[in-house]
Amino acid sequence: MNENKGRYSKQRETIYQILCDNMTHPTVDEIYMKARQIIPDISLGTVYRNLNVLVEQGRIRRVDIGDKAHYDAKITKHYHFVCKDCGDISDMYIDDEMLKDFISNVEEKTGNKLESVDIIFNGVCSHCHKE
Amino acid sequence: MNENKGRYSKQRETIYQILCDNMTHPTVDEIYMKARQIIPDISLGTVYRNLNVLVEQGRIRRVDIGDKAHYDAKITKHYHFVCKDCGDISDMYIDDEMLKDFISNVEEKTGNKLESVDIIFNGVCSHCHKE
DNA sequence: GTAACTGCAAATCCTTTGCTATGGA
DNA sequence: TCCATAGCAAAGGATTTGCAGTTAC
Numbered sequence: 001m002n003e004n005k006g007r008y009s010k011q012r013e014t015i016y017q018i019l020c021d022n023m024t025h026p027t028v029d030e031i032y033m034k035a036r037q038i039i040p041d042i043s044l045g046t047v048y049r050n051l052n053v054l055v056e057q058g059r060i061r062r063v064d065i066g067d068k069a070h071y072d073a074k075i076t077k078h079y080h081f082v083c084k085d086c087g088d089i090s091d092m093y094i095d096d097e098m099l100k101d102f103i104s105n106v107e108e109k110t111g112n113k114l115e116s117v118d119i120i121f122n123g124v125c126s127h128c129h130k131e
Numbered sequence: 132m133n134e135n136k137g138r139y140s141k142q143r144e145t146i147y148q149i150l151c152d153n154m155t156h157p158t159v160d161e162i163y164m165k166a167r168q169i170i171p172d173i174s175l176g177t178v179y180r181n182l183n184v185l186v187e188q189g190r191i192r193r194v195d196i197g198d199k200a201h202y203d204a205k206i207t208k209h210y211h212f213v214c215k216d217c218g219d220i221s222d223m224y225i226d227d228e229m230l231k232d233f234i235s236n237v238e239e240k241t242g243n244k245l246e247s248v249d250i251i252f253n254g255v256c257s258h259c260h261k262e
Numbered sequence: 263g264t265a266a267c268t269g270c271a272a273a274t275c276c277t278t279t280g281c282t283a284t285g286g287a
Numbered sequence: 288t289c290c291a292t293a294g295c296a297a298a299g300g301a302t303t304t305g306c307a308g309t310t311a312c
Binding site for chain 1 (some may be wrong): 198
């Protein structure tokens with residue numbers, strides 16, 4: 001990770017702050033809309049460029065859900081739940097120990113060296129489920 | 132699933148056969164190239180349309196890896212391993228019992244109703260690992 | 263001063279869609 | 288015959304890139 005690379009720019013820090021202030025996992029367009037409320041003439045290209053830079057720097061994380069890219073400023077290890085009714089994406093924290101067995105079992109069986117695991121849980125969230 | 136919907140078409144069955152004959156998880160382009168070796172004037176639009184139909188019919192499965200769609204004729208429950216060196220995608224079968232605890236634990240904690248889980252293991256495959 | 267960054271617009275994918283013709287039942 | 292499907296080409300949407308001007312350091 002290159003946390004120290006790159007100059008300061010108002011655009012980049014604004015985008016980063018938008019992600020930090022949001023519990024949702026916004027798409028590029030959603031980030032662009034919010035950014036324009038703060039910097040009205042920011043361009044979509046700049047948003048794309050900065051999201052890529054922030055990912056490279058390890059300051060944010062890209063989460064691919066279906067065919068859409070979402071961005072997340074929470075870079076600690078966690079997984080995601082996607083509600084098929086409302087589309088909301090929420091974070092899932094899972095006891096690491098539960099996954100450990102799992103992973104060593106898989107490594108043993110396949111000979112592959114595992115580095116990370118992405119998990120997406122699909123279903124209906126507690127809120128939508130009530131109706 | 133609508134296994135019985137749709138007429139026969141040489142194009143659709145060719146695409147389906149390509150997926151059945153391949154252990155890889157080809158992208159649309161890869162499927163298109165192979166299909167053209169069999170039906171030289173098949174169009175890319177037809178490949179897209181038929182992949183969508185086959186998914187709707189439940190005969191194949193779409194697997195989103197990163198920002199790319201891959202297609203898979205193995206519709207039994209399984210997960211995927213992606214080698215970050217060679218890019219190959221291989222199947223991972225996991226004991227259902229291992230996941231059960233996991234899922235009921237997550238449902239209890241969150242109140243969300245889980246319907247399916249997608250897991251992508253990232254790492255280096257046994258083949259690339261040797262070098 | 264200079265290299266990184268910006269906005270803008272054009273270029274590049276990837277995928278869907280509208281149209282007319284064809285072919286399976 | 289009739290309607291699903293085909294090919295083709297254009298449209299649409301997402302993302303990247305080239306360029307000239309601007310800004311951080």
